[in-house]
Amino acid sequence: MNVVVCVKQIPDPAAPGALKPDTNTLDRSGKLIMDDSDNYGVEMALQLASGEGDEVTLVSMAPGGETSGLRTGLAMGAAKAILVSDDALAGSDALGTAKVLAAAIGRANPDLVVMATESTDGYTGTLPVQVAELMGLPSVTFAKAISVDGGSVKVERQTEAGYDEVVCPMPAVVTVTAGVVEPRYPSFKGIMAAKSKPVDNLTIADLGIDASQVGAAGAGQLITDVSEAEARSGGEIVVDEGDGAQRVVAFLEQLKVV
């Protein structure tokens, strides 16, 4: 079974984010790391594709041939990666990105495509389904458990009330919520091996995509303004001297909650 995992390489969420002053898009010029959300997808894929002849391929789109985040996924155990990097992709919206990823994923001829529900930096949360539609595949989103049975994937899909058991023939796109599996830490051996695993570097021309379809040129949306939100007025912050609980009770009494 071929499993593809889409991996996003993002600015470290621990560092304060910034918008580029000219376009108001997220500044991605610093060091990029593999999105934490993608740990779960990579782990899930490795668990599902653990049989003889099974293989996990990572697919990513990032500026400047960036592979540092991909190496994390390769170190966890993915066999190889496809990276699409092209100056024309700067400023792509989710649909433009989906077009690129759909073309790149198709090259790996997957039985199953696994993605995070949403990225940590952009959190648009529509890209996996856009990819599925562009590839003509079914999709099951918000999976909290996945198993493969013959030619079908069985998913426990999160709902407002609980979860649904969903069965879907493969090939299919499945998105996983965080926390579904315990991601492994790359071993030293894995980290060393990852350095020599193949990364297929592609441009949009390799994928037969026209520059007008993607990047800022193809984006159908525009940021018109960025402003500071109304801040909440400063509250009372006190250090607990053994009276913390009483202070909370007094506050709740004042609000007539108790």
Next chain:
Amino acid sequence: MPIDKVWVLAEVGDNGPTPVTLELLTEARAVASTVEAVAWGADVASLAGPLGEYGASTVHDIGDLGGALPGVPVAAAIAALAQGGNAPDAILMPATYDGRDVAGRLSAKLDRPVLTNVTGLVEVDGGLASQHPVFGGSHIVTARFTGAGPGIFVIRAKSFAAEPSGGAAAAVVPAAVPDVAATNTARIVERHVEERSGPKLDEAAVVVSGGRGLGDAANYALIEELAKLLHGAAGASRAIVDAGWVPYSHQVGQTGKTVKPTVYMACGISGATQHLVGMKGSKNIIAINKDQEAPIFSVADLGIVGDVHKVLPALIEALKAKS
């Protein structure tokens, strides 16, 4: 009115249209002269009254989906309607599990982008633009669509207050699902309802949430006990959902639920961007955290810099003594 016509994706719960559906219809009335709903299910006709009462003149009835996940068939039906020459200027979808599926599918079908995590709609240059909180809600980005075709906005719950317009029942018009046999293959074989006692997380007047600062999954019992004493609901930060301490359905934040209770109590939660977006709109916020520098204190009305392992048991005792 910035635009002429808007469609609202209507979702149905146990008691008719869901609260977010009514919120979107209410806001749709404020930005467009004609509001229409799109709904699916075995008995859409029964929604004509409530949807009309909140401003929909027409409801496009996609019918029963026969156990299919809604994304594919609903998006295909909406795309066919839009391409049938009667396209709206904008389509409003709730940021729910199914709403996001429909939005993504529809976006690819119509070759139109989606603006997600919308918390406000405004008029910019005579057109409709959307507002999005970024960096944990410290900044608001305003964005609009360019080019032709309907704009697809995915809107977070509780962004608007629902108010009835007193309109007459909506006209029910059938909407056909085109042939989507290749992609419409995911089937729901069984539904599971996770029983929760007490009020629902996104409807409770009091929400008590726990985070990594609890130290151990077993300590989440303190959160549940406190929530029960306050007749509220128990929530969680993403960190402890990721760690598998509590189910995803408890999560408050960017990926989880948006809550706006009268009182929100954050216990052992640092206040990452992810979390703040989902609870910042609460009327009163109490934070208990041992790190004085934790971002959660920047939104707190009352902040206790202290150890949740000491403050929470004392608080539970004090509340028990009062009741």
